[in-house]
Amino acid sequence: MLLVALVACKPRDVVIQVAIPGPDSVDAPVAKLGLVALPYDRDSLLATFEAKNPRPAALTQQLDSLFQAYRAPFTTYAVAAYRLQATERRLARERARLDSLPRGAAAYDTAYRAFAALGDSLTALRAARDDAQRRLARTNDALKPRMDSLRIEMVRWEDSTYAGYDTLTKKLAEGIGREQVSDSTDAEGRARFRLPPGDWWIYARSWDAWDPNSQWYWNVKVSGERVILDKTTGRRVPRY
């Protein structure tokens, strides 16, 4: 069968599964994420362009340092907001449980004490969330103008460095007789591609729940019938 696979044209069905760490650090499927199957390795091409015009280190260092300053207040806020939401969800569950119990039952008293304790903790959690939100807003006001101006410079560098990239990839795809294929993930974070024979790479980007100035990036070569896009096959990259 391997021999046939190497000497015959046959559509190749590939399933892509995407999951990234959510705010609770647990991997969760990513729905409606755009995926592109490319018949070439975009990282290698980008590296060729960057070799002629290296990434401006002074700019990236400044941005990295601003991102670093933003990260702690953002994480504090994200954790506080997540805790509050989780407690509100738990409280709703406890309320439903209470409603299902007879008022005179011993289990009702126990459930009520748990419900009341949760309700009390909400005030402190809301205060922590609001405090974190205010701190984040102050950090944002302090850092954002500088971040924006540095990002504009980065966009200028990208525009000049990668000029010609689209033309090159179009010619490349024409030369090998295969065009890129696009799709997006379903509610379970899954997408299915039917690919012509040849080498393929799956390219995707996704938000990072832990840092708005960072994103998940994948450029994974297809081998086999299943491709996993997760923290082990992708990398966190700054959103310059």
Next chain:
Amino acid sequence: MRFLAALAVVTGLALLAPAPAAAQLDPMLAQRTKGKADAPITVYELSDFQCPFCRKLTLEVIPELDRDYVQTGKVRWIFVNLPLTQIHPNALAAAEFAMCSARLGKFWPAHDLLFQHQPKWAPLKDPAPFLLTLADSMGVPRADLVSCLQGNETRSLIQGEAEGAARSGVASTPTLYVDRAGLIPGAQPVALYRQIFDSLYKERTGGR
């Protein structure tokens, strides 16, 4: 395999019986059949004009098999369409071009030209203008060909063949179906086909 058996019946080639004369073939199949009508071996070539491995088989292997088996009366060769449209967007247009050429008595020249020039038309968004230049080089009147292509006159025939092949379990191209012997998937080295054809020929003719 059932479709191929059915195709054999349609063409008059009962799988367990000697092949009948070419005159009994459906006219559209007769146009894409070559070799002696009573050849002891019949081969169905399930192929896709946009498939690079079909091209390889056609340009590098089939000429040798044609010379040593088809032209010597050992093998009758029949082309069957299996355009893999999910991965080859121009395969159906090329198959229609070939089948319309078949109606004008030019299937094999169209077949050879499509494979020879595959790298030129395969990546095109619209291959039709390029394909019509091939018609000119075959000496086919453009108007007749255009009329056949615009009327989608051969599309259902091609799709029927492709669906039938898929139902028979043929999922890749090229695949050769050798009557009463089975399927040979992929573009294999010529030595493999020689081994199979020689063995079948000996078995079916008693080594004559």
